[in-house]
Amino acid sequence: MPELPEVETVRQGLARFADGRKINTVEVHHPRAIRRHLPGSEHFAAVLIGRTIVDVRRRGKYLWIPLDSGDAIVAHLGMSGQLLFQPAAAPDETHLRVRVSFVDGDPELRFVDQRTFGGLAVSEGGAELPGEIAHIARDPLDPLFSDTGFVEALRRRQTEVKRALLDQTLISGVGNIYADEALWRAKLHGARPTSALTRPAVVRLLGHVRDVLNEALKDGGTSFDALYVNVNGESGYFDRSLNVYGREGEACYRCGTAIRREPFMNRSSYSCPHCQPRPRRRPAR
């Protein structure tokens, strides 16, 4: 669920309430919450204790937290992950996975994740950019994102345009919801072959992706409680105005045609049959 705008909102909350603080204790309540850390949860905790958080950064849907040791905590929220600041006295959440307390006391940081698709990891020497996420492309809100590089790379792909938008090694931060929203604005069906799109068409699509992400970021950043860095559906995330996603059978805001839902990669794609006609042919070889 959380895509770039939600993760960026979380990043800002983390930066505000964790920057400069020294870690006192780390409790791991669920082993699956610690990813790619072969030495185990105890070692994970040991390398964090006594370290000070010096920044909070993001690439696409990944967060990383550089420490004064030169290492970094890498975090991904998956489908349902939350990073919450809570008083130590607050009761444990049902799906509390990791608790981090600080030397200066309240609030503590909690990683809560119902479906355990998310997780934390320690990246050795990863303060500048963790090696674990070096394969993730820059996101379109990154000042160093290359528009022309993206346009050319996408047109070289032999795939469908929605698959390309969801490929985090090509462009990061876009998930199923914002991919559908950007394609609706661009009046493109997600099954259109990338190799047949013109440069101007891809430039326009990229512009819509940026617009969608920026608008959601603007909306999402305003509805969070100060000490509650939340990304689930209860706190404004789903209050965003969506044009197609989840609107099966409802009228297209442009032409009034009923929005359709199609199976796609074990999930769903939403589009307007009139504004976004399905491509006539299969992608060229």
Add this chain to the structure above:
DNA sequence: CGCGCCTCCTGTGTGC
């Protein structure tokens, strides 16, 4: 090596 499918996971909603 590019591409695309499968799988991980659990709470919610729906139909019988």
Add this chain to the structure above:
DNA sequence: TGCACACAGGAGGCGC
């Protein structure tokens, strides 16, 4: 009332 099952979906891993 309770059971069975579809559905939500990011991304690593693997097969072709």
